[in-house]
Amino acid sequence: MRRDVDGTVVEGTVVRGDGRGRQLGFPTANVETEELVELPDDGVYAGSVDLPDGSVHVAAISIGRRPTYYERGALLLEAHLLDFDGDLYGQRVRVAVGDVVRGQLRFASAEELVAQIVADVAEVRARSTGVAAREDASEGRADHQA
Numbered sequence: 001m002r003r004d005v006d007g008t009v010v011e012g013t014v015v016r017g018d019g020r021g022r023q024l025g026f027p028t029a030n031v032e033t034e035e036l037v038e039l040p041d042d043g044v045y046a047g048s049v050d051l052p053d054g055s056v057h058v059a060a061i062s063i064g065r066r067p068t069y070y071e072r073g074a075l076l077l078e079a080h081l082l083d084f085d086g087d088l089y090g091q092r093v094r095v096a097v098g099d100v101v102r103g104q105l106r107f108a109s110a111e112e113l114v115a116q117i118v119a120d121v122a123e124v125r126a127r128s129t130g131v132a133a134r135e136d137a138s139e140g141r142a143d144h145q146a
């Protein structure tokens, strides 16, 4: 049964991932949490990230083991901050995990993963502004950068 994750806030330090996210066009902050912190169930979530400078950023959050790339990878909490381009390594951040968008999936190719992340980001953006993302999501690739 899925736990009610409304309002889960996780604090941690941004560590280096495999560096693949930037290559895919969706860099993520890999957040290392304390060992005993209980993460919400694997999935993709809408949420936000607080940075030490006081700024708050809407984020598409992935909690899982990257099944596209690993048989059983390490459990990671990754956040892609929308409209943000900066180096967060070593910074202590607070991640507010909100509503679930979907479960973790294994994709046949990086292109398919990226197409889904584009739709996820459109969905997260729409939820953050209160507008339905149905149209963008069904297009597969949303022109959200425009």
Ligand SMILES: Cc1cc2nc3c(=O)[nH]c(=O)nc-3n(C[C@H](O)[C@H](O)[C@H](O)COP(=O)(O)O)c2cc1C
Pocket: 017, 018, 019, 020, 021, 022, 024, 026, 028, 030, 044, 060, 061, 062, 065, 066, 067, 068, 069, 078, 079, 080, 103, 104, 105, 106, 107, 113, 117, 120, 121
């Ligand atoms: C919004 C979002 C959704 C994601 N969904 C999946 C998924 O369904 N399956 C998967 O294998 N990885 C998923 N990922 C994780 C990516 O595989 C990961 O970010 C990428 O491989 C980069 O990893 P790295 O930071 O270790 O380089 C998702 C990442 C984001 C930001």
